[in-house]
Amino acid sequence: MKNLALPLLSLLAAPLAFAQSGKVLIPVTSFDSKEEFDKYWGPLYPWGSDHNGSARMRDSQVRLENGTVTITAQRVNGEPQATHGGKKLDIRYLSGAIHALEHYAVQAGGGIDYIADLKVKAMAPEIDMAEWKGTGKISFNTFNTSSQVSALDVAYPDPDEFHSFKCETRDINGRDVSVKFYMDDNVVAEQVGRDYVGKTMYL
Known part of the structure; x- marks a missing residue:
């Protein structure tokens, strides 16, 4: 199995602010450490590991280092199928996702x-x-x-x-x-x- 580069999607933090008041909701420091990250972000989708595609999210595919979050997709075989809209979907990749806690x-x-x-x-x-x-x-x-x-x-x-x-x-x-x-x-x-x-x- 090989790591794909869409893979190596890396996210640099940028502050999320009120358009009018300028209040920062997620600070630029939220990727600086695991402690800071956990204040603002959660793993996977807000509802779990599967959505409507061929990738299953895993926390192990997300790496936090030097103020950057790197998400890596990995080709897999043999994963249990996902269900979406009454249909069975083959899972071809393991990848990662994060979501804001608020x-x-x-x-x-x-x-x-x-x-x-x-x-x-x-x-x-x-x-x-x-x-x-x-x-x-x-x-x-x-x-x-x-x-x-x-x-x-x-x-x-x-x-x-x-x-x-x-x-x-x-x-x-x-x-x-x-x-x-x-x-x-x-x-x-x-x-x-x-x-x-x-x-x-x-x-």
Whole structure:
């Protein structure tokens, strides 16, 4: 079995802040040590190890070192199948995921609020700030329903180099949220999340 390089996805910490107040929700130091990491981040998806793809998340595929989180995908055989939407899915990779311990919502009039001890609904709004599917491209997606999706696939340049990603979410009209995606400080897509205002989301 070999370690793949989409693999060696490394994440450099960047602070998450209120758009208006400038309050930092996740500090840039959150990757500096295991102790700091555990204050803000949890392992796997918020709901467990499997989602709707061919990879199963394992904490062992996530490494924290020198202010960087490195996630490595590894080809495997013989893993028990996953179940999603009533279908059985073969697991072809072990990989890793992390999620913020707190939940977030875009509030009417602007900014992001952090919401402690509030459950996210099963069909929470979904924004894919950067999604890799093994095609050599990267996807920027906003889901309004499971079948109504705004999606853009673009070429992923120089995969062995670090790139920066940012997603700005803002209230448009007290109901809908604008979603602006950046790669390497350049706007690559603008989408709309319908009825996203006030809805709690995972990060």
